Amino acid sequence: MSLEDRLFSFQAGNYAEAAKRLLDSQKQSWEQCSQGYESLNSVLVRQFEFDGFSIKVQFNPGRLTSSSAKVDPKSIKERKCFLCIENLPDGQKGIHYNSHYLILCNPFPIFPEHFTIPAIIHKPQAITGSFIDLLTLSKDISERYIVFYNGPKCGASAPDHLHFQAGNADFLPLVYEYPALKEKYGKPVFGGKDFEVVYLNDSLRNLIIIESRSPEQAEKTFSALYRELQRISPPGEEPLMNIISLYEKSKWIVIVILREKHRPARYFEEGENNILLSPASVDIGGVCITPLEKDFNKLTKDDLIGIFNEVTLEDNKFSFVAGNLKNSL
């Protein structure tokens, strides 16, 4: 099917509204999508309270394929890319966005409204060169949604095809708790009303947040952070990160989640100790996805502390990066 045949025609004031209409329409016309949202109605949620914030656990069997996805180069090479237009399921429609992207409904939702936004061209998942697109998209759909990015070695189930995801702005605890978290744990290292860089360690996560009214300033700061992260990363690879980006009150808030590794040791363990939890933006953002009921039932607060501490950047590396970034601003 060609790009033209895929396009959803809409008359709406903005992309957020258009995406919502696309989803309403796809739930009617595309069975896989309606089934995905049907099963979202029966997910179970537990909530754990920490000092000043909360982490939820969502039992979501629909996410099994994604959580257990093989993302090694050989497996990726051997499968058909599921984000390329020619391989999309028959009933799937999209919105042409910013000439280079398609807004698609994610048929395996975590959010009440969940989208995948792949580049139209098959090219590797990389934030260099696409950071400005992330900002633009965050603004264009900010009326309802936030945007997130999972690095190629850090949760993207299509590391070979550039894509973002988007979901409801009021869904992730890290997003709606951010003002309080910033107040309690944030260390503003630079800036004022129009531009601010905040370091945040809440005992579970190490985050660097860029708040900016100017996309150029945000990009410049992100590039500086990227360069510092490269110094502690294997040469030629994108530093491990997840990004959650939102736009509110005429300002971008870009939360960069610094990562030590993708999957925790317990993901690979056999038997009792195994936990199938493959953390990416959404999980670190406060909604941990367990596709298996056994994990949902047994997970404890200590398990979460252990997993978060294992997969987010070690404190000494964080201090190194944060110190260097501060000097370069």
Ligand SMILES: [Zn+2]
């Ligand atoms: Zn592709």
